[in-house]
Amino acid sequence: MQYLVSVIDDMSTPGSSDKRPGISAFNERLIADGYWVFAGGLANPDAATVIDNRGEQQVISDGPFVESKEYLAGLWVWEAPDLDAALTLAAEASKVCDRKIEVRPFA
Amino acid sequence: MNDAEDAITRAYRDEWARVVAGLTRRFGNLDLAEEAAAEAFATAVARWPADGVPPNPGAWLTTTANRKGIDRLRRENQRDAKHKEALMVSDNAPTESNGVIEDDRLRLIFTCCHPSLAMENRVALTLRMIGGLTMPEIARAFLVPENTMGQRITRAKAKIKAARIPYRIPSAADLPGRVSGVLAVLFLVFNEGYLATGPGTGPVRADLTAEAIRLTRLVRALMPEDGEVAGLLALMLLTEARRTARISVDGELIPLDEQKRGAWNPALIAEGHRLVRERLTAAAAGQVPGRYQILAAIGAVHTSARDIRDTDWSQVLALYDQLVNVDPSPIIALNRAIAVAELDGPEVALVIVDRLETELNGYHAFHATRAELLRRLGRSQDARAAYDKAIDLAGNTAETANLTRRRDQLQ
Numbered sequence: 401m402q403y404l405v406s407v408i409d410d411m412s413t414p415g416s417s418d419k420r421p422g423i424s425a426f427n428e429r430l431i432a433d434g435y436w437v438f439a440g441g442l443a444n445p446d447a448a449t450v451i452d453n454r455g456e457q458q459v460i461s462d463g464p465f466v467e468s469k470e471y472l473a474g475l476w477v478w479e480a481p482d483l484d485a486a487l488t489l490a491a492e493a494s495k496v497c498d499r500k501i502e503v504r505p506f507a
Numbered sequence: 508m509n510d511a512e513d514a515i516t517r518a519y520r521d522e523w524a525r526v527v528a529g530l531t532r533r534f535g536n537l538d539l540a541e542e543a544a545a546e547a548f549a550t551a552v553a554r555w556p557a558d559g560v561p562p563n564p565g566a567w568l569t570t571t572a573n574r575k576g577i578d579r580l581r582r583e584n585q586r587d588a589k590h591k592e593a594l595m596v597s598d599n600a601p602t603e604s605n606g607v608i609e610d611d612r613l614r615l616i617f618t619c620c621h622p623s624l625a626m627e628n629r630v631a632l633t634l635r636m637i638g639g640l641t642m643p644e645i646a647r648a649f650l651v652p653e654n655t656m657g658q659r660i661t662r663a664k665a666k667i668k669a670a671r672i673p674y675r676i677p678s679a680a681d682l683p684g685r686v687s688g689v690l691a692v693l694f695l696v697f698n699e700g701y702l703a704t705g706p707g708t709g710p711v712r713a714d715l716t717a718e719a720i721r722l723t724r725l726v727r728a729l730m731p732e733d734g735e736v737a738g739l740l741a742l743m744l745l746t747e748a749r750r751t752a753r754i755s756v757d758g759e760l761i762p763l764d765e766q767k768r769g770a771w772n773p774a775l776i777a778e779g780h781r782l783v784r785e786r787l788t789a790a791a792a793g794q795v796p797g798r799y800q801i802l803a804a805i806g807a808v809h810t811s812a813r814d815i816r817d818t819d820w821s822q823v824l825a826l827y828d829q830l831v832n833v834d835p836s837p838i839i840a841l842n843r844a845i846a847v848a849e850l851d852g853p854e855v856a857l858v859i860v861d862r863l864e865t866e867l868n869g870y871h872a873f874h875a876t877r878a879e880l881l882r883r884l885g886r887s888q889d890a891r892a893a894y895d896k897a898i899d900l901a902g903n904t905a906e907t908a909n910l911t912r913r914r915d916q917l918q
Contacts, residue, residue, distance in 0.1 A: 401671045482673040483623060484681075505670045 403486045408500040409473035415498035426496045437477040445471045511555040518564040523639035526572050528611035537664045547572035613729045620689040621672045628663040690739050693723050710905030738800030741782035745806035748775035760905035764815040776810045783807040801830045820849040837866040853883040871900035887917045
């Protein structure tokens with residue numbers, strides 16, 4: 401079962417910034433233990449662009465699709481046997497990244 | 508005819524959770540398990556009065572429910588897809604020998620009380636899948652529309668399936684944390700029965716307190732070594748023992764100091780005391796008691812006194828001091844202040860209570876406690892204002908009646 405694991409940052413109380421060495425070590429373990437599918441950090445939401453081409457004319461707007469205090473700062477895709485396994489890893493990920501983590505299964 | 512009805516009622520109480528849990532293990536699908544179990548009981552209702560009660564009702568129901576489950580898979584003509592899904596969801600790995608008791612019902616309880624489910628959804632699902640309560644019964648108990656309750660159960664089941672919440676007992680390392688969630692659900696059910704909310708409902712829902720006790724007994728039988736399970740069961744029994752003495756014929760709450768102690772249930776008290784003694788022995792051997800065990804011990808002190816004047820308040824206060832360390836919530840601090848009032852007088856207690864105002868201003872018991880202390884200090888006007896606030900905030904009809912009478916007695 402695959403899970404999308406989102407790293408949630410907060411504009412008003414951001415997590416401490418440089419967690420990269422810890423995250424790298426955590427990633428290596430995810431790979432070694434067979435959980436790792438994909439991971440990536442994201443640029444600031446300001447760098448996002450939304451495009452809507454459902455109507456006659458496409459509309460391009462600057463910024464993310466939803467403005468909120470909290471935003472997606474990065475993501476993983478994990479392969480885990482069940483939610484408990486994913487939650488155990490997510491608890492660790494939250495410590496390693498110093499941020500909230502959302503775990504959501506792929507349909 | 509009556510024998511069959513009795514047998515069905517008994518089988519429903521005793522076997523529902525076992526049948527559902529067994530089917531869940533077999534088919535790996537909560538919906539299918541529940542529907543097949545319901546069909547098996549419906550078949551029993553149709554057959555037993557005519558054919559007689561089978562010698563082993565539990566086995567009969569299990570066999571019938573299994574057959575119904577398979578029929579259902581065939582009938583839906585999705586056998587392959589469902590089977591694959593069942594295999595995917597069910598835990599086919601050999602049972603981990605981690606020293607934890609294996610029981611299908613225990614797995615089902617932990618699945619229904621998974622921490623990733625919202626608390627109200629856990630309560631609804633537990634009452635449905637383990638308690639076997641019907642949707643209207645659960646909805647009525649928690650004063651929500653039936654379709655809201657139905658949605659909660661549907662949503663919880665859907666999440667279990669989509670997020671792949673495992674059907675298993677947590678590993679030994681996770682167990683203590685997960686049991687506390689199970690106990691929180693059971694205590695919530697009990698409290699809703701003991702102090703039912705809402706103007707349209709009776710003050711006590713004996714069916715719910717009985718159900719909470721029954722489910723806690725089940726968890727206790729499955730996890731006899733867990734101190735907090737024993738503590739919660741003891742707490743419920745000692746509280747339930749006083750239930751009938753707690754409400755007057757006019758539906759008014761009778762506070763502890765005015766209750767007729769002869770009306771307390773001696774069998775429940777004896778059983779509760781036995782459990783508390785068992786936990787005291789464990790505490791003496793070095794096991795640190797959790798909040799339910801301490802609350803049960805407080806209940807044991809109260810139920811040991813034949814008269815309110817014989818209450819060992821210093822013992823009660825010592826237990827509250829211990830409880831504050833485990834659970835430093837303002838509500839515990841408020842209850843501790845009541846014991847302080849008995850030992851050191853209302854003035855000392857009032858100082859403690861007043862310090863809790865910012866946190867508890869919206870809580871009726873805060874104002875009710877203040878009102879009682881102010882009354883004892885002769886400050887009638889302040890007491891009246893405090894009763895008014897408490898009455899505004901109280902949701903239980905018996906409590907409102909008692910507070911109103913107390914207020915109207917003031918000079």
